[in-house]
Amino acid sequence: MLTHITLMNFALADHLELELNQGFNVLTGETGAGKSLLLDALSICLGERSDTAQVRYGQDKAEVIASFSYQADSPEGLWLKENELFEDTEELIIRRVIFATGRSKAWINGRPTSISELRTLGRLLVLMYSQHSQQQLLNPPYPKQWLDRYSGLQSQAQILKQSYQTWQKIERQYQHALEAQHSRAAKIEQLQQQLEDLEPLLALNYQDIEQEYDRLSHHESMMQDCSSMLYAMDDGEQNILGELNSIVRRAETQQGRSKHLEQVYNSLLNAQSELQDATSELRQFIDRQNFDPERMEELNQQLEQFHRLARKHRLQPHELLNEYQIWQNQLEQLHELENPEHLAEQAEQAHAHFIALARQLDQARQEIAIPTAQQLTEQVKPLALPEAHFEFKFESLDSPTIDGLSNIQLLFTANKGIPAQPLARVASGGELSRIALVMQVMNATRTDAEVLVFDEIDVGISGGTAEIVGRLLANLAQHVQILCITHQAQVAAQSDQHLLVKKQQTDPASSTIIILDEQQRIYELARMSGGVEINETTLQHAKQLRELKFQHTKS
CATH class of the missing domain: 3.40.50.300 (P-loop containing nucleotide triphosphate hydrolases)
Structure with a gap:
């Protein structure tokens, strides 16, 4: 309290x-x-x-x-x-x-x-x-809600609502499956054709092909520049590595006389090591290079294939393989689309279950309605309504709703002999x-x-x-x-x-x-x-x- x-x-x-x-x-x-x-x-x-x-x-x-x-x-x-x-x-x-x-x-x-x-x-x-609660009495759903609450039927009514929602959900799925069935075959054929288009590209990587093709296209100028770099760094009479080695030796001689010179010496050593590594990598790269006209033609054909399919499907070349996976997922979903006949059976079972629950609740409501109306009558009579009389009227609905099979009205008379x-x-x-x-x-x-x-x-x-x-x-x-x-x-x-x-x-x-x-x-x-x-x-x-x-x- x-x-x-x-x-x-x-x-x-x-x-x-x-x-x-x-x-x-x-x-x-x-x-x-x-x-x-x-x-x-x-x-x-x-x-x-x-x-x-x-x-x-x-x-x-x-x-x-x-x-x-x-x-x-x-x-x-x-x-x-x-x-x-x-x-x-x-x-x-x-x-x-x-x-x-x-x-x-x-x-x-x-x-x-x-x-x-x-x-x-x-x-x-x-x-x-x-x-203002009296205004609730004028709302059509109120008599049913009040009867359920007073009679302890709320949980049963809630279960009925859940059953109705389940039935309606399956019914919607069934209708969706029927609609999808008409366009399903055409969509599957379209996706299969799109996937077939891209299958030759699955083992390829557009970025790698593009980079290799660019390298072969500029092979001559690339090799000239690499040779010039190697000559300047190590092969020439006056090369960078030789000059740097001489500088390192002088710094080594003087580095013990000052902390600043020691730092300079260490920096030069690092630069010498980096330059030696770069020279070695450059030499190995030059030795491995070999211009292959046939390989260049093969790469050119692969790139043309990427660009042709990209134009066809209105995509960028590098997006094709990602789109392939999307199409594959869509195709799997279409294949997994539930059989309308199976859904029809489920909808029928859900409907039958709902109707069974609705009949049970409707019967329970009708059984409790008479004594509840009598109790309400007896409680109201002392409030200057000595001839009051209440009844619950059940009217069967043409179609069941989430609340059941019947519309429930609360009927009242304050005068004896008047219905x-x-x-x-x-x-x-x-x-x-x-x-x-x-x-x-x-x-x-x-x-x-x-x-x-x-x-x-x-x-x-x-x-x-x-x-x-x-x-x-x-x-x-x-x-x-x-x-x-x-x-x-x-x-x-x-x-x-x-x-x-x-x-x-x-x-x-x-x-x-x-x-x-x-x-x-x-x-x-x-x-x-x-x-x-x-x-x-x-x-x-x-x-x-x-x-x-x-x-x-x-x-």
């Missing part, structure tokens, strides 16, 4: 710290006081998108720190172990910092984390319901609010999350109906921790902890949240019930609301 939350420079909060209790916690306050402050901060801490407007005016950053207690074997505990964030203290600390520049950073148990990881963990810790019709068509706004509230509470009883947040979901109800809503939430809070923003005194009176949001006229303005004692609660309930004028009558009414809470708890 959420045990502690700290807000620093967050929106209207300067520095705010709250200890939260297990059970039913309500937040109330006058319009504009900032009642959503705590829930907004909690949402940010659980990975929701941040906004620079959440940084308090004049500050460079805002910070929210939330502490949760949890069990090691809980979903969040297992997630922390899996991500190596588990602490033996079984305390989870989440910190989020939002900078005025728009950036934000997050930490889980002191270790930096990504927003996506934070959002994943947040879904395990907290479920949030807003006053149930689609909810979106016949329910008023107030009826939708109450139905959405009950459906959310029913779902909340099946969740693994230990913290449930209700943001003004009691909009549109009042009086005795609001009191029953308060009891619903109070009963639910015996199993989970609840945070609820409400305008209804009847709901707030049922809470275990009452938090009051107050705006302070500081500069700049700020909001704070205080935990009310029993006397303060009576006064706040009176304000919620009676408005500006708080008198003995409104105070007495507030006390009666609290007494109803205690009577209900005892019973």
Whole structure:
């Protein structure tokens, strides 16, 4: 559960710290006081998108720190172990910092984390319901999704979706294979011809041939230059090696008299060795050279072959052999292209498997739909809808979808003797609010999350109906921790902890949240019930609301 939350420079909060209790916690306050402050901060801490407007005016950053207690074997505990964030203290600390520049950073148990990881963990810790949740009832997929969630069929529905995706993937492969089959033969013939063109070149290297041909083409001038170099270095009467040998001997005589001369001597020795090596290499090169007209003609033909094929295939000569390997791979892929008949068989098997799963899920849904609709009916009746009646209507689809074989509608009537019709068509706004509230509470009883947040979901109800809503939430809070923003005194009176949001006229303005004692609660309930004028009558009414809470708890 959420045990502690700290807000620093967050929106209207300067520095705010709250200890939260297990059970039913309500937040109330006058319009504009900032009642959503705590829930907004909690949402940010659980990975929701941040906004620079959440940084308090004049500050460079805002910070929210939330502490949760949890069990090691809980979903969040297992997630922390899996991500190596588990602490033996079984305390989870989440910190989020939002900078005025728009950036934000997050930490889980002191270790930096990504927003996506934070959002994943947040879904395990907290479920949030807003006053706009009733709009979900109008979405066609919602009845099916709600029935699956409440009836524990979500995993079965997920398996069905995976089966559908597998079937569709194989079906697409089959269609692709059919289309490819028509052009496959022509493409194979083309690639085989291209590979055949290049086969004579496979044992050749274009760069080596080009270099050898260039050498033979310039054989005469190359040999003249090589002979001149050798004559100058060693064969002439006055040659470089002879002159250098004389210089080395003089340097050897003087090198012991100065470190600088010693360095000069060593450099000359190195130069002498390098020049001797170069002379030897040059002499060997000249001895090996032999002009071969036949070899030159052979090289010329090979180069012409490279250039002809390069023009044919619109490539550079040196790219031909690389392209050969690409064509070879393409040909292998075409040969390995799956047989359409084999894929057709696989697609048929995948379809049959999907249909079998879809029929099982459809049957499970129909079996659970009747008792679930009866439970929903009984939960809604106390909310000033004594003649309410719900049914789930199954309509077979012409073609199966990823969700199954049937379209599911939630039918409703509020009047005795009138047949149930689609909810979106016949329910008023107030009826939708109450139905959405009950459906959310029913779902909340099946969740693994230990913290449930209700943001003004009691909009549109009042009086005795609001009191029953308060009891619903109070009963639910015996199993989970609840945070609820409400305008209804009847709901707030049922809470275990009452938090009051107050705006302070500081500069700049700020909001704070205080935990009310029993006397303060009576006064706040009176304000919620009676408005500006708080008198003995409104105070007495507030006390009666609290007494109803205690009577209900005892019973």
